[in-house]
Amino acid sequence: MLARNEIMPEQLLQQIVNGLLIGFMYSLIAIGLTLIWGVMNIVNFAHGEFLMIGMFASFWLFTVYGLDPLFSIPICFLLLFLMGVFIYRFIVSKVMKGPMLAQLVVTFGISIFLSNLAVYLWTPDFRLIPPTILQGTWDFGEINLSIPKTVASLGSVVTSVCLFLFLRKSKTGKAILATEMDREAALLMGINTERINSLSFGIGAALVGVAGAFLSTYYYIYPQVGGLFGLIAFSIVALGGFGSIEGAFIAGVLVGLAQTLGGFFFDPAYKYAIVFMIYLITIWIRPQGLLGW
Amino acid sequence: MKNLSPKHVTVGLAVLVLLIIFPMVVTQIFPLQIMILVFMYAMLGVAWNIMGGYAGMFSFGQAAFFGIGAYTSSFLLVTFHVNPWIGLIAGGLVAALVAAAIGYPCSNLRGHYFAIASIAFAEIVRVHFNNWTLVNAAEGISLPMLDESFINFMFHNSKVPYYYIMLAFLIIALVVCYFVATSKMGYYFRAIKESHDVAEVLGVNVVRYRLMAIMISAFLSAMAGTFYAQYVLYIDPESVMLLAVSVQIVLLSMLGGAGSVMGPVIGAAVLIPIAEVTRVWLGHKGTGVDMLIYGFLITIISVYQPQGVWGLLSRIGNKIK
């Protein structure tokens, strides 16, 4: 059902802006996932729950210590990093050698466990961090930008760039990329792939932790919040292509736009269906994803 | 492992007899409800196993086929007063057709990509049914309460008929799975699971055999779907097409032991009672403890027992021999 009365250009622009804002957020969430996927060929179905943990972490840091989410970002980063390393060391690394199905299922187990742990510890209630130093909107004529969302998006872009530079420039980063391209070769080159794995898993989790902190500045928080975000992240990663950081970033933005504009021009009820549809069509034409190899 | 040894046969028959007399001994409704659920999920697991365990297509979208089955028969019953038993077959066929339609474009997807594609597909189906006014959209379909009879596939005063019907369905599924596993198809499925290259070099038409697997699996899942509709008498997308249902199916198959005929049955027999009993005993406290245990279990098993309970049993069995 197309728009009844014709659309003002600024309304369209507003939608594009909104699409970008949520899109960048998706990108950051997806990049963590694609890193894990790329390096150790594991789909982390608990990624959405990692996001949830990140959000709760920033919520409690605010409620208990009055720490503004913006400042709790480094803490969330560290916290989720440690959690990621822990989960890899004691759970995921154990199934790496095991059958493919076990690899798929184990992270499902983790996700069920985490989300219900959250219910157990913090009740299923909905929480929201009251307007922090980030609040209100910037208005440019008819276009208005939510300040928290804008900051979050910028933050996610910056974080993504940092990761990108880290992978390209630093020695460890190069090692991670090498492992991602060819684990045997990496082994031959004397890279300790086990260390690289736990490191990448940690970083992947840490990134989504940062995403959680940013998201918590304007999004409500509850134990099942990760679900849909996680689902979208998977399709973004697969859309962007197996383990491709750049791919995930671009795909994230595309999905953000697709969902917003799709919702605006067609039936909002279908906006996620549209996203999944795009994903299916893409992998049909290009099974390795947009930038996959 | 493929062919039935006399030992297997005797044990199997013993269990079957046990199950047949169970409702005569146990008159309480709660155990019956649990057993019916066990059978239903076991059937879904067996169906999943054909495409997942044997052909290596790890589908996380079985709920779509389950739901399509439930919806087809219910829609036909409510709108055109078609007998549920005919609806059962119709549902199976529709599901198989849809499966083929989605399976063909996905025929070169493997592993994670297939898994995620299946989730995407199931979500699209769910959203569509949620907005599709022809099938009552989100309101769902309430089945009319016809007077109880086998022909109407409806029984109001007792669960026992449902119990036996579902048991029969499960046995049908097991027989199908057994024949698939021990036939040419089974060998080819396992070749495909290993890699498309090895399958093709042995002259296997990968696309065709993958489609076969998906369609058989979809048909059986849809049968279970029709049963669910007749059993609960109300269906809506949020209860029959949920991702949680798909995941449940994969989890129990994997837990029982994917790639073995009985695996999913064991999985269901262990997981469903745990889930139900913990819900009844702990659920009302409102602290997700039951699910907490559940998730923990899944994790531990996939780490320490990735071949599933069945793998464990057969290994013990070999030790004894």
Place this chain on the structure above:
Amino acid sequence: MKAKSWVTICLSMSLLLFFSGQVLAQGVIKIGGVYPLSGNIASTGLDCKRGIDLAVDIINGKYGKGLDLPMAKTGGLPNLGGAKLEVVYADTKGEPKNGMSETERLITQEKVVAIIGAYQSSVTKTASQATERLKVPYVCSDSSSPTLTERGFKYFFRVSPHDAIFARDWFQFLKDVEKKKGKKIATVAILYENTEFGSNVGKYARKYAEEFGYKVVADISYAANATDVTSEVGKLIKSKADVLMHASYITDAILFTKTFKEMGFAPKGILTMAGYIEPGYLPAVKTDGNNIIVRSTFALDLGKKKALVTKVSQLFKKKYGIDMSENAARSFMAPFVLADAINRAKSTSSEAVVKALLETNIPAHQVIYPWKGIKFDPQSHQNIYAQGGLVQVQNQQYVTVWPFASAAKEVVWPFPGWKGEKK
């Protein structure tokens, strides 16, 4: 091996039923409460449970004779030798299939004589089908799907108003407020989440918009778990509707409220349902909730007109340390209706209780809502006196503003715009 595992299962089963199959204890009347006590909406389920537990305590005379509520004075059911009421709860996890199986279990194994619950309409559907099959009375006071009482069930009764009534109230309010404030309202936008609840409201809102002569300029359904609703709000802004009518759950209510403000969507009025009155809503959005109007059967300030409400809500606060919420209040009434009927029936036999329920006539002063009482329609078994009211959030409190007769405060109209919003 395999046989063993099966045997263990069967054993555990029989053990289980050994424990669960107790006989009806002397002088206790068991009724079953079917609620989502775990899973996504457990918090709501537990909220309903609080209301019911309080009601049962009152019926069993725990709080003395001070309260003007059925059975409160006698304590227990006099016609059944002062038998006490006991609620056996079952958890549905919010899944329809559990609604059915738990109801059947409660009736056949726990031997309950009636059922109450189950909050979600989809679950109530299957639960009430079970009671209909097993011929056991079901009194529902917290599911609002109109379809429930359109099925002509013999054993199903509903105390609370349903969504069609609520939707109608929206438009009735518009008519009244137009008269009162002399501001013309021409167009409405209908916004609803796309599960059973939302799409039903949408359906009836369209129907009544026509009846009352308002033009629907936007008709938008959306997924309740949306990660971002800017496109929906974009459509609303584009529609330039005078009034927004929104049927939502709590998560989307929170998300929309923030997005309205952020995108500066400020129509003349925002009329809402359900999610906006969940206990979690106001704490989450704080002042942003102000001036939003919500349909409601209950608000603490009803006490101003009804002493009973204050007494009950004080007991509630004493028992649980929190204010009585709308959910708790809605569920609160069901046990009284049942107790009253069973008492008059002088028996717990289904037929007798159903007959008594049909003759139910609880006067206005014994009801904690602004109703003329409780009396069931002989065909639909819907409480004919059940009606909604509208409350408005005024400095972070729900205050009754409509019907104007029972209003505690003057309604703020039109919507003054968002606090701290640059215009």
Place this chain on the structure above:
Amino acid sequence: MNKAICLDVKGMTKWFGGLAANRDIDFVVEESEIVGIIGPNGAGKSTLFNCITGFYKPNSGKVSFFGRDIYRMRADKICKLGIARTFQIVQIISDMTVLENVVTGALLRFSTIGPAIDKALDILAFTGLIDKKSFLGTELTIADKKRLEVSMALATQPRLLMLDESMAGLTPVELRQIIDLIKKIRSQGMTLVIVEHVMEAVMEISDRVIVLNTGKKIMEGMPKEVCSSPDVIQAYLGDKYRVVC
């Protein structure tokens, strides 16, 4: 003297982005002869195999098998027509026993399991894996894996068998065994095309040898001529001792 033409390849060309892995290669294989294809690493031997057997889609050329055009045909169809092959990196079904592996191959010509198993047993006896028939694929040595792969290929009852580096990375003893096996297969009148990096082995068993270098066919002839050809020596210079992976 004039035997039937088994395989006829004309102008086979395959591009990978900028570089040509095969540039119009022509050659003919007559029925029941052994043709060896040699060349240094990256000469395009395996690519040629993949193009012929349908695992790559060549950019241009013609391929006919007993006069039947199989150019760009799907791999499984080609297999059904009677071309079996092995891979440079061994391809077996790891969670199946040796027997089951071979049965899977045999099923191409049988629709039921029984006869397929009989056939498989014959082949295992022939290839000398019979006493390992209940081992899992993963439990085998490299040599046995390669032997198993050959057995699977034979099980599809081909008219042409194409072996891709079946001798790479074997000990001298194993090398001997595999050479004997190939001779044994040949003695049954099977046509073979063998890609090998190790020249000696090829020289011993081939009737004719084709030499590839940088995607082009640089010469073709009797093993002796090839050995003595300066171009070949040149192509192989310093290459002979490279580790074959």
